[in-house]
Amino acid sequence: MGWAIALHGGAGDIPLNLPAERRLPREAALKHCLNVGVAALKANKNALDVVELVVRELENHPNFNAGKGSVLTTAGTIEMEACIMDGNTMKCGAVSGLTTVVNAISLARLVMEKTPHIYLAFDGAEAFAREQGVETIDSSHFITSENIERLHQAKEANRVQIDYTQPITANSNKETTAADANGDSQIGTVGCVAVDSCGNLASATSTGGLVNKMVGRIGDTPIIGAGTYANHLCAVSATGKGESIIRGTVARDVAALMEFRGLSLKEAASYVVDDRVPKGTCGLVAVSATGEVTMPFNTTDETYI
Template sequence: MGGWAIAVHGGAGVDPNLPLERQEQAKVLLTRCLNIGISALRSSLPAIDVVELVVRELESDPLFNSGRGSALTEKGTVEMEASIMDGHGRRCGAVSGVTTVKSPVSLARLVMEKSPHSYLAFSGAEELRPPTGGVEMVDNEYFITEENVGMLQLAKEANTILFDYRIPTVGFDKCSAVVENPLQMNGLPISVYAPETVGCVVVDGEGRCAAATSTGGLMNKMSGRIGDSPLIGAGTYACEVCGVSCTGEGEAIIRGTLAREVAAVMEYKGLGLQEAVDYVVKERLDQGKAGLIAVSRNGEVAYGFNCIGMFRGCATQDGFMEVGIWE
């Protein structure tokens, strides 16, 4: 075994004109979360504990689209989703439609460990209350930021799902709210694509892999829409071989079962980790835009994306550490 490794992401697809101040804020947050994970791994915490710890931290910061700062539905509310998977035994838990649980990833872990199920949604997920506690409740307003309220208004004026609320698309006029030659998702116009998910993958010193992913989804999404993030095998997957967390155009990630495909080509084609990531990004996304992070049981770390950038960071036991946005 090659020791522990960790990777985090804050979404794939970044405006090349994103202000430098915003870029630095993102790098500081990713570095902080990486260091939390590194400390936990040095303390011999299991991989499953580390991915939950890191994603909880990402959910608590409004910079990315998960937990506080989540994108708003067409009704102006927040419906969050998350999943977690322990490659040791392939145990998993997932939640969707969460509106008052402060940390959706921790609720997903409770589904995995304290319920007979793998996936709970909406009121069923919210009502999961083990006697030991473990979930903090807050009002839906806690998750809503002034910036996202403004972006929802823009999306409504344009009559579109804002897939990236930081980038005006070609021909997108905020005044007339006209979209010419828009990109499409399932045949419907969307704005240009961007960061909308957070995730973490870890292999610990024992070679155990784990993955977790959390998101608020799409700005102006239909109430009840579920993306790839809580879907095991699509947005999140972990097994004996690797751990994977995806980000990007959820509908395309779902169609390509992206996270599971990385493990599958490693298992069945014998590809190495980076080779598997590159293959899946190139061959399984069709016209979709996305990215992913991955670790292997051998202590390797890898990432890939087919868009302009991905907020990401990674570190390994041998001292390598990197935080970046662009190619």
């Protein structure tokens, strides 16, 4: 049996007119992380190890909204979250409200493997990280100058947003598009899905959330069946506006349409993205047990919430 893998660096796209100094590092990071995952699968690593490995690599790259590049809350702080799920066993682990953990996805896996629970958050998750001896660092490590500017622009506009794409004006209350004056594109949540040569499926997702989000806000990423899901049929990792993804139970609905209506992975994922969530709010990557890969999204022309 063959293997398959897909990853994402957030909902949306990288415009062709994005300056090379911004575009090339993002493209290179995605290609590097994909190559890491492919090499691991070729070396017969199981799907769960592969998705954790790939997402760790993405978390360490400052051009994505996870780990090092996490966006800021309205208080200018970091609150990271992540989730991992093993489709073979249906075991899963999730974390939220992390401020010092270098790789949130690995702590999520430890929650899955070392506790009787699925989800730990905030002080409890941080205490568990120290207890397990995972790598931690001062929260200033995660704060980049770009994300300070993103927060400044979001506050000027008085809104919560996936990212910024154009200069904010005092009278600007309308939706904006990804093709804009400063040529930037949204960064985003990271995720990876894989099926290994034995047919095992796994999904992993990690994010810093939304720019200017309220302190304590939790999005779709760590919620099983919303931003992350895997079973014996497929593995799904979603990204976009978390509130819409939660309402649409996006990741689980893809699996449910395959299980109960007999749809293919592509049919199921397309239906969910096109009909279950509003336009401009969602994208996902998914693989099936048979190696089918799909990556639908409806976010290209929508950036603000």
